[in-house]
């Protein structure tokens with residue numbers, strides 16, 4: 001699914017240039033779950049942004065399904081991002097004045113394979129899959145943190161992505177709720193999507209098949 005070869009990234013130019021990733025080489029298979037750990041500022045979110053095509057590495061190679069991403073046009077990148085990558089964030093990032101169903105249906109607008117008339121049914125199916133069949137018409141403010149994260153997971157899944165990227169997905173949840181979210185994410189990974197998550201929590205990281213540890217933009221060890 002993912003192959004990184006000597007990936008580098010820097011922000012700024014000239015004297016202000018800050019090298020954030022220094023030659024990251026890593027492979028992630030279909031269906032694999034991988035935690036990225038490391039201290040604050042070590043480059044975890046930067047790496048996740050590059051994996052999700054939100055940013056482009058300044059050097060090195062990123063192959064996504066054997067395709068070098070630096071050869072994709074902007075339009076192709078948008079297509080891959082919208083159709084094949086699902087994002088989950090610490091703060092859920094739901095749209096407050098939309099219902100759960102409307103939030104989950106949003107990414108379907110970028111999927112020409114799903115007819116507009118099928119949006120509601122597809123969104124309802126995915127919400128049922130994450131245990132929220134009875135909350136279709138609730139707005140985020142009426143849902144608990146764990147329920148909001150389930151809506152966000154449903155939104156990430158609605159286009160059946162091959163790659164799920166999660167940035168501290170349990171960071172705002174109590175440990176029991178966080179564990180139930182983790183169980184759900186790991187189940188999705190066993191169903192074929194690769195899952196890559198950034199986490200500070202060693203208990204969460206240890207449940208992934210593999211952990212990679214970043215220190216100052218370098219992989220210090222990989223399990």
Ligand SMILES: Nc1ncnc2c1ncn2[C@@H]1O[C@H](COP(=O)(O)OP(=O)(O)OP(=O)(O)O)[C@@H](O)[C@H]1O
Nearest residue numbers: 011012018020038039040041042043044045046047
């Ligand atoms: N858009 C940006 N412009 C300039 N510097 C940035 C930018 N994004 C991140 N950085 C810098 O890159 C370094 C790595 O940041 P990054 O957010 O990837 O670390 P992190 O490991 O995810 O940290 P945290 O755990 O605190 O979220 C930091 O020094 C940060 O200040």
